[in-house]
Amino acid sequence: MSMFLELKNITVHYGKAEAVRGASLDLAEGEIITLIGANGAGKSTILKTISGVKKPTTGEIWFQGERIDKLSPEKIVTRGIAHVPERRRIFPYMSVQDNLKAGAYLRKDNQIAPDLENVFHHFSLLKKRLKQMAGTLSGGEQQMLAMARGLMAGPSLMLLDEPSLGLAPLLVMEIANIVIEINKQGVGIILVEQNAILAFRLAKKAYVLETGSIVLEGDTGELLNDQRIKEKYLGI
Amino acid sequence: MVSLTLRRNIGSLVTIAVLFSALLVMPTLFSSYWIHVLILMFLYGILAVSLRQMLILGQVSFAHPAFMAIGAYTSTMSVMNLGLPFWFTIFLAGFASGVIALLLGVPVLRLTGPYFFLATFAFLEVVRMIFTHFYIPFGGPMGIYNIPPPNPIGPIDFSSISHFYYLILVVFIITLLIFYSLERSRFGQSWHAIGQSHLLAESLGINVMGYRVLAFVIACFFAGIAGACYAHYITHMSPMEFGLVLAVDCIVWAVVGGISSVFGPVVGAAVLTFIPQFFKFTAEYEAGLSAVIFMIIILFLRGGLVSLPQVISERIRKQKA
């Protein structure tokens, strides 16, 4: 059975340095999976490889029956994969509205307006700040904008890179709920997180990365009881 | 393995010896016209090699002709107005350029990339305008005429062009030797490190600003010396000659020749000074030709002409494999 998204033995280099080695993972349609690991373990690199910004040295990436690892980022977005980068990286000197427009840049369908309404439903505060310069938003607001921008691309799969980073716990909860809502609408999600507790709450399946390799994978319910996970990532 | 290195060293030594001997006997073989071309080539070579010192650091200086001008005017005015001998004023010229480079460099070398470049550009224009505008000390746009040749040493009275030839040849060789030894010294290593990544160099404890200023002062010192030689050889000079065109030329010589080696800029200056001579009948096409050569080198031979042997041998190796 072909999975929604499948990474087969991905190895990625930055110049001569190996960032990811032999990573394989898969995702079923509408599923939430998570990649956890320490800083520099290679989680962001894997997301960048999926979205096409980095090309894998070896290995294959398959999405909905099509091989995408050799495609340009522009093409990958049109296939339905949106990347919400680490540290938000909204366009600081553009208005909230323009940031959202940027998300929908490649779309030629007529679903953009309803999608915008959907976005406002999830992120009501953005509607009030449409004309505000994105750089003046708070960290939490920027995170929401980054996710909203991703949603505007009309994706069937969203790559979320450390959405909780630097946010107060209340905001993290809010974002977690929004992630669940988005997923309920049928969007698959790959969640990269250092905050393993959050990640395990949201995802069904987890992959644990250490220095570029996947060392553990499994159902989050079971992994919660794993001694190693408890010590290393849950601080228990 | 040892014999290979030895062979290469001997090979280089032989080449250098041959070249040197050839250069020594040039005046006897060729007419004054060609000797003149060679003299210019040496002067341009000095400019190009000294500029390379900044290019290695990743800082493109457009101010080189300004420092040449400072050296030229310093020496000229010291000789003509103060009666000092050339053999002193040539060093005075270098010194003046060096000091002004220090004053300019400290605030400006903090800047990187385009900002540094444009600052040196602004400096070039300001200096040129100062020399152009003020008739009283500098002779204004017409410049200075009847610059006396260097004072005689024994039989060498600079009445014939070959005397100038040998003088400038000596200056040229000394310059090359100095830059060559700098390149292989600890300074050279640090400069290259900074050029690769000044942030990394800094984290390694290298005093980036200090090395930048040092390189700049040295480079401009030699530009000043070249300026002094130029002035007393050509015997007249005007501010126009030390402007945009020369600034561009210096960069072209260095890049076309190749900045990876100390000899690259010399090769570049030589090629770009000589080739147009052979196309004398198409003198008007000189500018276009050098522009096209420049573009071709940038696109296809990034390392410059000096890298040509290496590129060719790699191609051959790839063919064989």
Add this chain to the structure above:
Amino acid sequence: MEITFLLQTLINGIQIGFLYVLMALGLTLIFGIMHMINFAHGQLYMLGGFFLWWFFAIHHVNYVLAILLSVIIVAVVGLIVERFLLRPIRDQELYVMCMTIALGQFFEFAARTVWGPLDKAIPSVLPGIVKFAGVAITYKRLMAVVVGIALVIGLYLFIQRTKAGLAMRAVEQDPEVATTYGMGINRTYALVFSLGALLAAASGALMGTIMVVNPVMGTAPMLKSFMIIILGGMGSIPGAIAGGLIVGLMDSFFSSLFGIDIAYIFVFVVAFTFIIFRPKGLFGRG
């Protein structure tokens, strides 16, 4: 008497200023988005002037059409240059700069060879002078100001209201993220460079209409434009506009009061001071 002198100098300054603005805008866009200094900018300006002369003076094409053709041709030249000469070496700052230097030399050489080194006058387009409050401005210069303003407004609308403009802004602010949302660097760079060329050509065509065209006419304005974008802030559009007008006014006032040489030096001294103490310029964004 005093006031008329002031007003006249002011008007002249604004008019010159707008032509500088057009050129500086192109330069600042190219620097801000492509992170390169376009050393051929002055020659693109010159080519704009020459093509106008060629179409209008030699081939008697309608003036408006001639200007349109000229700027479009130069824009296309920009497109070709970016695609084949700049894209292959895009990652290396030093060589990109060298390439545009070489290009500038080549364009100047080409113009000199094809059209000769002498000044070419563009036949009178809008003869006549308009006078008010004791100051005079020729219709030609007035037209230049009007066209200049129109182009600036047009550029603003383009950047703020169109998708292509959105892509330009996105690529400027975060090229990697822009790429992941489909705003590709290749297409944006091509657009930016040809847009810059277009603006330079427009400036050259207008200047040519007012004065003359010759192969070396591009160098001085280009140097001034570099200083303008330093003053205004490299990469900043409001900076280019403010800087261009300020320098235009400085030019006008200093030329009248102290002569052209001093005026010239002054621009460079000001720019130099800015570089050292405030490299961001007036409006630059760190």
